[in-house]
Amino acid sequence: MSTLENNTAPVEARGEGVFTPETTVRWAIPLSLLACVLLAFFDKISIAALFSDSHFQQAMGIDFDTTRLGILMSAFLLSYGFSSVLLSGLGDKIAPLRLLTGMMVVWCVLMVMMGFTHNYTLMVTLRILLGVAEGPLFPLAFAIVRHSFPQHLQARATMLWLLGTPVGAAIGFPLSIWLLNTFGWQSTFFTMALLTIPVLILVRIGLRGVQLEAKQAPTQQSQLTRRAARQELFVSTHFWMICVFNIAFLTYLWGINGWLPGYLIKGKGIHLEHAGWLSSMPFIAMLLGEVIGAWLSDRVDKRAAACFISMAGAAIGLTAVMHLDTPLTIIAAMSFSTFMWGVGAPNIFALLAKATHPRVSATAGGIFNGLGNFAGALSPAVMGALIAFTHSMDSGLIFLVVMATVGCVLLLPLLKRY
Structure with a gap:
C-alpha cells in the first residue's frame, strides 16, 4: 500500500x-x-x-x-x-x-x-x-x-x-x-x-x-522562523483574498445541499417522485468534476485560473437553470453548474498551498476552512429568508450567483501569480 x-x-x-x-x-x-x-x-x-x-x-x-x-x-x-x-x-x-x-x-x-x-x-x-x-x-x-x-x-x-x-x-x-x-x-x-x-x-x-518537518529538535531559529511565517500569514492580502473566495465557494456548496430538492419541486414544479433521482444527478456531476479538475490542473498548474473558471462556470450554470423550463434541461444545467464547482474543489487547496508558507500549513488551512464553513453554513438560512421575502425560489439562486461573482472578482489579481 x-x-x-x-x-x-x-x-x-x-x-x-x-x-x-x-x-x-x-x-x-x-x-x-x-x-x-x-x-x-x-x-x-x-x-x-x-x-x-x-x-x-x-x-x-x-x-x-x-x-x-x-x-x-x-x-x-x-x-x-x-x-x-x-x-x-x-x-x-x-x-x-x-x-x-x-x-x-x-x-x-x-x-x-x-x-x-x-x-x-x-x-x-x-x-x-x-x-x-x-x-x-x-x-x-x-x-x-x-x-x-x-x-x-x-x-x-x-x-x-x-x-x-x-x-x-x-x-x-x-x-x-x-x-x-x-x-x-x-x-x-x-x-x-x-x-x-x-x-x-x-x-x-x-x-x-x-x-511535516525534518526530524530534529526545535531550535530557537526554527521557532523564530515559524513565528515570522505566522506573522507573514496574518498580514498577507493574498491569503485573506483566498479565504474570502472560499467563503463564496462553500456558500455555493451549502446552498445547493440545502435547497436543491426544494428548488426542483417548488421552484420548477418537478414531481416529487421524479425529484428523488433527478436531484442526485448534480452531485454525481460534482464528483466527476473533482476528479477531472484535479487531473487537468496538476498538468497545467494554474490554480487561481482553475478556481476562477470553476466558480464562473458554476454561476453560469445556475443562471441558465433559472431560465429553463423542462426537467431534463434544468437538471442538465444544474449538473453543469455542480460539475464546474467540483473542478475547483481540489484546486482551492492547491492554491492555498502556493500562497502560504509551509511552516504554517495547518494554521493557514484551519483559518481557511473554519471561516469558509462558518459563512457557508449560513447560506441555507439566508436563501430561505430571501425566498420568504420575495416569494420566489429563484432569489435563492440569485444569491449564490452574486456570491460566486464576488469570489471571481477577488481572484482576478491572483491569476498571473498563482
Whole structure:
C-alpha cells in the first residue's frame, strides 16, 4: 500500500519538501485520509437520520421539536468551525500520526457516549465536543498532502481525500437509515464507533513515517522562523483574498445541499417522485468534476485560473437553470453548474498551498476552512429568508450567483501569480 509512483520533480520551493528522483510518492497517504474523512462525515450526518425517529425524540425528551433538533446539527457546525480555526495550529506542532490517532480515539469515545445518552442537554454537549475533535481534520489533511506531495501532484492527492465528502453523503445517509430501521437509533452511534477501529488501523499503516518537518529538535531559529511565517500569514492580502473566495465557494456548496430538492419541486414544479433521482444527478456531476479538475490542473498548474473558471462556470450554470423550463434541461444545467464547482474543489487547496508558507500549513488551512464553513453554513438560512421575502425560489439562486461573482472578482489579481 505504499509506493505507487516515482516522483521525478525537482526540489520544491519554499520548503515544501525535498523531492528527488529517488523519492517515492505514497498514494496510501491520501487514501488513508480519505478513510478518515469518510468516517468523520458519517459521524457528522448520523444525527440527521434520527430527526424523524420517534424513539430518538422520546429518548431525548423533545418530541418533534424542529428547533431543538436543528440545534443538534448547528451546535456541531459552530464548534467545528471554531475548532478548525483555533486548534489547527496543533498540526504544525504535533506529529500528524499522533495527532490524528488521538482525534480518532476521541471520536470513538464520543460516539459510544452518544449511544448511551438519554438526555437532550448532554447530547448537545457531546455534539459540541465532536465538532471540536473533528475541527483540525481538514487543516491537518491539507498540511500532510502539502508536505508529502510535489506541487504537480497536489490537486490529485487533495482530490482523493476530498472525495470523502460526496462519497460520505452517498453512503452515510442510506447506512444510517438502514441501521435505524433495523436495529434502532442507538445502533447508528455504536456502528460509527466500531468503524473507527479499521479506519484507525488503516491510518496507522498509511501515515507511518509522515513528518511535516525534518526530524530534529526545535531550535530557537526554527521557532523564530515559524513565528515570522505566522506573522507573514496574518498580514498577507493574498491569503485573506483566498479565504474570502472560499467563503463564496462553500456558500455555493451549502446552498445547493440545502435547497436543491426544494428548488426542483417548488421552484420548477418537478414531481416529487421524479425529484428523488433527478436531484442526485448534480452531485454525481460534482464528483466527476473533482476528479477531472484535479487531473487537468496538476498538468497545467494554474490554480487561481482553475478556481476562477470553476466558480464562473458554476454561476453560469445556475443562471441558465433559472431560465429553463423542462426537467431534463434544468437538471442538465444544474449538473453543469455542480460539475464546474467540483473542478475547483481540489484546486482551492492547491492554491492555498502556493500562497502560504509551509511552516504554517495547518494554521493557514484551519483559518481557511473554519471561516469558509462558518459563512457557508449560513447560506441555507439566508436563501430561505430571501425566498420568504420575495416569494420566489429563484432569489435563492440569485444569491449564490452574486456570491460566486464576488469570489471571481477577488481572484482576478491572483491569476498571473498563482
